[in-house]
Amino acid sequence: MQHPTVRFLREDMFASLHRWTGAAEPTGELPLDATVRALDDGGVDRGLICAWYGPAGPLISNDEVDACVRARPDRFRGVASVDIRYPVAAIGELRRAVQDLGFVALRIVPWLWGLPPNDRRYYPLFATCVELGIPFCTQVGHTGPLRTSETGRPIPYLDDVALEFPELVIVAGHIGYPWTNEMIALATKYPNVYIDTSAYAAHRYPPELVAYLREHGRAKVLFGTNYPMITPRRALERLGELGLDSETRAAFLGGNATRVFRI
Template identity: 65%
Template sequence: MPVIDVWMQHPTLRHSNHEMFEPLRRWTGQGLLKEPLPVETTVAAMAAADVEIGLSAAWYGPQGPLISNDEVAEFVAQSDGRLRGVAGADLTRPVQAVRELRRAVEELGFVALRIVPWLWQLPPTDRLYYPLYAACVDLGIPFCTQVGHTGPLRPSETGRPIPYIDQVALDFPELNIVCGHIGYPWTTEMIAVADKHANVYIDTSAYTARRYPREMVDYLRGRGRRNVLFGTNYPMITPGQALEHLDALDLDEETTELFLCGNARRVFSL
């Protein structure tokens, strides 16, 4: 069965070796990169787990891009069709951010916007996000963000589904919002927000299948089967690692297809 990974990034040295990721490197046993990771390595890791498409994101923060939109476009061009671009933007320059998002979508062919709130230490309800939300609606693309605690050494408050995602969904009912990293330890809140709003989705990135919280597995098996998307957070977790214990979730065939690729094709218009 083909797989779509909705949360991954092909890293630059600026991104992978940043000091804030030291806890993740310690946890995963990954050291500092000594040279840039070849795109071929990422494509091979995807192919080994039947990942047909990976949504490779840019990373923009207050100190500038850790992975720029143009770098992502280069990675996409080298990927033999396996990667699609997800844009980043500088929240502190809202007019330029909207222009850059439009360029990324209309000229570079990107399929979504991703902002990581803890990187900015600004919750998704901050006014600096709102021009980008309106632009996403106009462009017909989803907004991707992080929910739950932070592994990196940054505060976790910005990852709370309630009140932040709940309020954004109320203010922008036409905006598809994809919430990465499950939302733990606020998983029940995240599920409640996805139940409440037709435009809110959850992705399982940063977790292997055997680490999904019990309430998320129950939701995926039942009423949430059209609301949950597969993601890895590669290169922290490879697709093979993320999917290793998928059979233990005891999903039926329809739910498996929706989870691994069907929901992503619909939400991201792939």
């Protein structure tokens, strides 16, 4: 999830998402209490707030995320992002976010950069994630914003990363549609690869993902929202239609994330 800044909400590249969701143009800064209420409304205890860095700079900086976490440490943990064009500075910022600010993961959105995750510019960060003991979070599947979707193909790009960095914990968000079976194949193939369901309401999960979640993927799929695009309540309102048993449901809604992010 994100606690969005005004510059994030007003970014032109999200116009297609506003069209899909019917969201109104933001008129001012979203209070943190509004995001907390969104969690409460959906029955969510804790959210992972992601920073957002791209070639034009941060739409949500690590320090802005940290301010949210410090204000409500009972409800939020931070997920860092960095500028991948400058490896030395990026590694330093990632170390600061984890070691000084207590962030629990790194997230890079490949389509923001137009670079798939097997590009050489990610690799120093992958090594640093392993050293720091944190997951690497990314996006797979098509893009909602009007940017290329190619960077979100699980195979070959994320396949290369998992093969070359077997110690790296990878959490691939947004399911991977229309390449969902590729993403399931990677999560099955590699012990440290996981899928999160952010940006999808439960009734929109592809059937193959639901089957995987019910069966041998019970420990490999994590619930997510991509808030503010989708609220927790909307993401969960038809969860009962998936037919999950109580053990699988508990793992999906929190147990898997608690283990993967060590929180």
